Amino acid sequence: MPHTPKPDGSQPWQATVITLFPEMFPGPLGVSLTGQALETGLWSLQSIPLREFGEGRHRQVDDTPAGGGAGMVLRADIVAAAVDHASSSSAGRADIPRIYLSPRGRPLTQEFARELAAGPGALMLAGRFEGVDERVREARNFQEVSIGDYVLSGGELAAMVLIDACVRLLPGVLGGSESLEHESFENGLLEYPQYTRPRQWEGHPIPDVLLSGDHGRIAKWRHHRSTELTRARRPDLIASKPREK
Numbered sequence: 001m002p003h004t005p006k007p008d009g010s011q012p013w014q015a016t017v018i019t020l021f022p023e024m025f026p027g028p029l030g031v032s033l034t035g036q037a038l039e040t041g042l043w044s045l046q047s048i049p050l051r052e053f054g055e056g057r058h059r060q061v062d063d064t065p066a067g068g069g070a071g072m073v074l075r076a077d078i079v080a081a082a083v084d085h086a087s088s089s090s091a092g093r094a095d096i097p098r099i100y101l102s103p104r105g106r107p108l109t110q111e112f113a114r115e116l117a118a119g120p121g122a123l124m125l126a127g128r129f130e131g132v133d134e135r136v137r138e139a140r141n142f143q144e145v146s147i148g149d150y151v152l153s154g155g156e157l158a159a160m161v162l163i164d165a166c167v168r169l170l171p172g173v174l175g176g177s178e179s180l181e182h183e184s185f186e187n188g189l190l191e192y193p194q195y196t197r198p199r200q201w202e203g204h205p206i207p208d209v210l211l212s213g214d215h216g217r218i219a220k221w222r223h224h225r226s227t228e229l230t231r232a233r234r235p236d237l238i239a240s241k242p243r244e245k
Ligand code: SAM
Pocket: 100, 101, 102, 103, 104, 125, 126, 127, 128, 129, 130, 131, 132, 145, 146, 147, 148, 149, 150, 151, 152, 153, 154, 155, 156, 158
């Protein structure tokens, strides 16, 4: 999908993914909130097929690791050709951050998603096999970002996670910004428990306070439950300084 301007003339948030499997996109990003936002032009998505930059009859993109060992590594010259191609289009705007999805990277956090969402977009490189030749990562200025301490088969799902986390923060994507304000991580706490009808379910009532109509008491209760949950499950969040609002 090309990066076309929004109806008001401004540029949409641009997601560009260099991948061996462009057919994976938009995938889950094409449905629900992110899908609607893609359709209405609040963000744009372009996948760049790495295979097209491959060498020879088989469009080879990888080779064996220098120094030996298992698996294959994506070649620096092939990846660089794809990156340089992306850079010659609008996806290559100098101010677009370049991200190589990698288990070695800085952990993806809500804070980082917010930073990225406030910018022009991201040019992402999805690795496969044993990863990407280190030289191209350095020479083309890619920072590494991880979506967690586990190893996936490829960077495409990680890119989708990153894109989803950013797109839902873009103005106009979610109905009310209120729903963002109280979400997990937004104030350094996990979200309080949620309830909805029926009022009684299998003998479990909705906590009385939530039906009291007293907004002050409700806010206090929610804050208390948020703090309790965070202390029990993620004490590291309490220990780190909460974001100033
Ligand atoms: N040999 C690599 C290592 O041990 O760090 C793992 C390579 S993995 C099989 C293939 C690709 O999946 C990586 O190049 C990266 O793009 C992606 N990937 C795997 N786990 C990831 C994670 N936790 N976060 C982001 N990307 C990941």
